[in-house]
Amino acid sequence: xxxxxxxxxxxxxxxxxxxxxxxxxxxxxxxxxxxxxxxxxxxxxxxxxxxxxxxxxxxxxxxxxxxxxxxxxxxxxxxxxxxxxxxxxxxxxxxxxxxxxxxxxxxxxxxxxxxxxxxxxxxxxxxxxxxxxxxxxxxxxxxxxxxxxxxxxxxxxxxxxxxxxxxxxxxxxxxxxxxxxxxxxxxxxxxxxxxxxxxxxxxxxxxxxxxxxxxxxxxxxxxxxxxxxxxxxxxxxxxxxxxxxxxxxxxxxxxxxxxxxxxxxxxxxxxxxxxxxxxxxxxxxxxxxxxxxxxxxxxxxxxxxxxxxxxxxxxxxxxxxxxxxxxxxxxxxxxxxxxxxxxxxxxxxxxxxxxxxxxxxxxxxxxxxxxxxxxxxxxxxxxxxxxxxxxxxxxxxxxxxxxxxxxxxxxxxxxxx
Amino acid sequence: xxxxxxxxxxxxxxxxxxxxxxxxxxxxxxxxxxxxxxxxxxxxxxxxxxxxxxxxxxxxxxxxxxxxxxxxxxxxxxxxxxxxxxxxxxxxxxxxxxxxxxxxxxxxxxxxxxxxxxxxxxxxxxxxxxxxxxxxxxxxxxxxxxxxxxxxxxxxxxxxxxxxxxxxxxxxxxxxxxxxxxxxxxxxxxxxxxxxxxxxxxxxxxxxxxxxxxxxxxxxxxxxxxxxxxxxxxxxxxxxxxxxxxxxxxxxxxxxxxxxxxxxxxxxxxxxxxxxxxxxxxxxxxxxxxxxxxxxxxxxxxxxxxxxxxxxxxxxxxxxxxxxxxxxxxxxxxxxxxxxxxxxxxxxxxxxxxxxxxxxxxxxxxxxxxxxxxxxxxxxxxxxxxxxxxxxxxxxxxxxxxxxxxxxxxxxxxxxx
Numbered sequence: 001x002x003x004x005x006x007x008x009x010x011x012x013x014x015x016x017x018x019x020x021x022x023x024x025x026x027x028x029x030x031x032x033x034x035x036x037x038x039x040x041x042x043x044x045x046x047x048x049x050x051x052x053x054x055x056x057x058x059x060x061x062x063x064x065x066x067x068x069x070x071x072x073x074x075x076x077x078x079x080x081x082x083x084x085x086x087x088x089x090x091x092x093x094x095x096x097x098x099x100x101x102x103x104x105x106x107x108x109x110x111x112x113x114x115x116x117x118x119x120x121x122x123x124x125x126x127x128x129x130x131x132x133x134x135x136x137x138x139x140x141x142x143x144x145x146x147x148x149x150x151x152x153x154x155x156x157x158x159x160x161x162x163x164x165x166x167x168x169x170x171x172x173x174x175x176x177x178x179x180x181x182x183x184x185x186x187x188x189x190x191x192x193x194x195x196x197x198x199x200x201x202x203x204x205x206x207x208x209x210x211x212x213x214x215x216x217x218x219x220x221x222x223x224x225x226x227x228x229x230x231x232x233x234x235x236x237x238x239x240x241x242x243x244x245x246x247x248x249x250x251x252x253x254x255x256x257x258x259x260x261x262x263x264x265x266x267x268x269x270x271x272x273x274x275x276x277x278x279x280x281x282x283x284x285x286x287x288x289x290x291x292x293x294x295x296x297x298x299x300x301x302x303x304x305x306x307x308x309x310x311x312x313x314x315x316x317x318x319x320x321x322x323x324x325x326x327x328x329x330x331x332x333x334x335x336x337x338x339x340x341x342x343x344x345x346x347x348x349x350x351x352x353x354x355x356x357x358x359x360x361x362x363x364x365x366x367x368x369x370x371x372x373x374x375x376x377x378x379x380x381x382x383x384x385x386x387x388x389x390x391x392x393x394x395x396x397x398x399x400x401x402x403x404x405x406x407x408x409x410x411x412x413x414x415x416x417x
Numbered sequence: 418x419x420x421x422x423x424x425x426x427x428x429x430x431x432x433x434x435x436x437x438x439x440x441x442x443x444x445x446x447x448x449x450x451x452x453x454x455x456x457x458x459x460x461x462x463x464x465x466x467x468x469x470x471x472x473x474x475x476x477x478x479x480x481x482x483x484x485x486x487x488x489x490x491x492x493x494x495x496x497x498x499x500x501x502x503x504x505x506x507x508x509x510x511x512x513x514x515x516x517x518x519x520x521x522x523x524x525x526x527x528x529x530x531x532x533x534x535x536x537x538x539x540x541x542x543x544x545x546x547x548x549x550x551x552x553x554x555x556x557x558x559x560x561x562x563x564x565x566x567x568x569x570x571x572x573x574x575x576x577x578x579x580x581x582x583x584x585x586x587x588x589x590x591x592x593x594x595x596x597x598x599x600x601x602x603x604x605x606x607x608x609x610x611x612x613x614x615x616x617x618x619x620x621x622x623x624x625x626x627x628x629x630x631x632x633x634x635x636x637x638x639x640x641x642x643x644x645x646x647x648x649x650x651x652x653x654x655x656x657x658x659x660x661x662x663x664x665x666x667x668x669x670x671x672x673x674x675x676x677x678x679x680x681x682x683x684x685x686x687x688x689x690x691x692x693x694x695x696x697x698x699x700x701x702x703x704x705x706x707x708x709x710x711x712x713x714x715x716x717x718x719x720x721x722x723x724x725x726x727x728x729x730x731x732x733x734x735x736x737x738x739x740x741x742x743x744x745x746x747x748x749x750x751x752x753x754x755x756x757x758x759x760x761x762x763x764x765x766x767x768x769x770x771x772x773x774x775x776x777x778x779x780x781x782x783x784x785x786x787x788x789x790x791x792x793x794x795x796x797x798x799x800x801x802x803x804x805x806x807x808x809x810x811x812x813x814x815x816x817x818x819x820x821x822x823x824x825x826x827x828x829x830x831x832x833x834x
Contacts, residue, residue: 002462002465003462003501004465004499005460005461005486010455010457010458010495013454016456017453028763032763032764034740036433037434039428041422041426041531043425047419048419062481062486064480065481067482069479078427081419081420081421082421085420085427086429094767100459102460113460122770124771127770129768133770136757140760237753240749240754242757318453319448319454320453336654336657340553340659343449346445348451350511353539353547353550354509354544364507367507
């Protein structure tokens with residue numbers, strides 16, 4: 001049998017409706033926080049994709065057969081490349097993008113090679129107000145999503161770099177060490193020390209210890225001053241936004257190669273949900289494409305895992321509010337007419353498109369998960385009414401069209417647009 | 418300079434806001450007509466993409482370096498493949514998908530290698546009610562988009578095939594002839610006759626004549642009976658939907674290889690806008706993947722050209738309603754506080770993220786195209802008000818927060834979500 005490509009999936013209505021609900025909440029928050037939408041091309045030149053991506057991601061790029069093009073693995077690289085081609089934009093440039101990205105990873109249960117990122121980025125400002133604005137926006141989004149138990153973990157790449165240099169690592173080994181430290185949370189201390197040793201870094205114990213200290217430790221290291229000052233500034237802005245549930249965590253590292261300043265992860269108390277949003281400052285990335293340094297900072301929500309986990313609670317299998325059932329073949333004209341009027345009022349309606357019996361039509365309404373059926377026979381046609389049946393409660397009554405619309409709109413779920 | 422890939426583009430806020438407005442109108446109509454959303458993977462196996470695509474499109478597939486995968490060139494093939502892997506779905510299965518597709522065509526002005534299709538399809542029914550439902554949905558969408566002057570042109574692949582067979586062409590040459598006839602509208606009779614001759618079909622004059630006849634001509638050809646009956650049935654359903662501006666056009670052919678029954682194109686009277694939506698019945702396509710015949714019919718809106726042409730009229734450069742301006746550095750805390758309250762009311766707000774002077778902040782508000790600025794200095798802080806300035810009219814007044822929100826929400830444009 002011919003089938004879908006490995007690691008790819010179709011998102012069927014049950015999942016897609018929930019995914020769209022989550023996306024629309026994120027999108028509304030991005031808009032309220034003053035971000036405007038941009039859509040980037042899925043296909044980018046390989047030299048763009050590989051310029052500053054870090055070694056890990058290069059092996060995961062979907063490459064085309066011309067040897068010149070690939071699919072984007074995130075939206076930040078496209079933003080940086082885009083900005084370099086549109087340098088006249090008023091700064092700060094605040095853009096959001098909610099689009100799919102592709103990585104040729106080994107597929108796992110619930111993890112696909114295509115997934116959706118919902119990003120907001122601020123280009124052109126070095127102020128810590130940007131980081132605070134992004135974190136505040138994310139916290140508000142979480143509240144709207146009904147996620148109450150979470151914490152914002154904040155670190156600064158400048159601290160990571162300065163501390164590792166202070167301990168005595170050279171630049172080449174700093175990148176390796178950061179990749180190892182990034183796993184501290186998941187793998188634990190012993191495993192990370194072992195991994196550091198495997199990479200030729202023998203003072204792993206000292207390194208790991210450094211990244212479990214409080215901010216006071218870093219304040220005493222001269223090379224860390226800039227990074228500490230930035231974080232203090234950021235924390236004071238977070239307080240202005242009324243955000244209290246943040247925490248300095250020196251072990252937060254973020255995998256991607258392009259971060260240069262503050263980095264942050266928002267983690268749910270629910271371990272299954274894990275990291276909901278994450279981001280950081282990448283003041284060096286745009287410069288690679290634009291030829292001049294342009295500061296920038298961004299945040300990204302992973303939509304898919306949320307959609308998977310929320311599905312059970314909010315599951316709505318269809319947007320369709322009502323299935324209109326024609327009792328006899330001749331009643332189809334009335335059904336079409338009623339459907340037209342209800343749709344004009346914003347009700348989502350299906351009619352019988354298979355010329356089936358009334359019984360089959362009723363079964364179909366249940367099968368798709370519609371909230372109501374509206375039965376239309378000769379009596380209803382004559383009196384201009386419909387017999388409205390609530391499929392949840394089984395309750396049934398004869399009402400005119402106007403009342404039917406009121407009942408349906410009052411009780412059924414909201415559309416996505 | 419590193420740049421975007423050939424034929425690709427970023428869609429910046431000015432264009433993306435209009436594109437999203439159009440998409441949300443199409444999407445709302447699809448929902449009201451009882452379609453549910455599905456998202457298909459961008460990457461498909463080449464054997465899926467090439468199974469029934471027609472020769473023309475094969476050369477336009479973006480192929481990956483593994484020789485097994487490619488980017489989808491439309492959404493219909495993915496739907497057919499998807500259905501074959503999800504055969505338990507209640508029928509008819511009504512799905513919409515609004516996603517990008519990719520074709521490696523020669524880029525032209527305003528035509529890109531990546532574009533958005535907005536499709537609705539009905540799987541599982543042979544009834545002409547499906548065609549009528551799709552056309553009615555499209556007509557309603559056009560009304561909501563403000564497009565008043567258009568016509569629905571309808572034909573049937575069965576007529577094309579039967580007529581060409583009647584004239585004496587064999588099956589192999591029928592496909593070639595259909596591809597030529599498809600260009601009758603654009604290239605004219607003489608050119609098509611020439612092209613037919615170049616393909617070894619010498620009775621081009623007779624063929625072209627046949628495809629300028631009225632439906633009465635086809636009624637007299639025995640082999641055309643099934644196709645004519647379907648169209649008559651379809652037209653009677655269109656009348657039930659109150660649709661009058663349709664027309665039989667025997668020269669409508671639709672390029673893609675998979676159509677088997679009625680086909681339709683909705684064309685604007687505005688030649689620049691051209692074909693807005695088009696579709697048809699493809700009863701054979703799903704069978705290729707599923708192993709059993711499953712009837713299906715769909716329609717597709719091309720979003721990009723509409724967005725390009727509508728932009729000037731509706732252009733809104735930003736979703737941002739208001740830029741809050743802090744008179745002095747110390748007023749930023751009040752700005753953050755005001756922004757929080759306004760955002761809670763659904764107002765899209767920007768604050769100063771670059772620690773700039775009041776003058777620069779005002780210039781920024783104009784540059785991004787915000788409707789209002791809200792000035793916050795010591796006086797405003799003390800009295801809990803803002804000085805609200807309408808950047809369109811220049812009008813300025815001191816109001817409390819609640820009134821500011823009312824003024825802004827009453828006058829500024831709606832968000833996309």
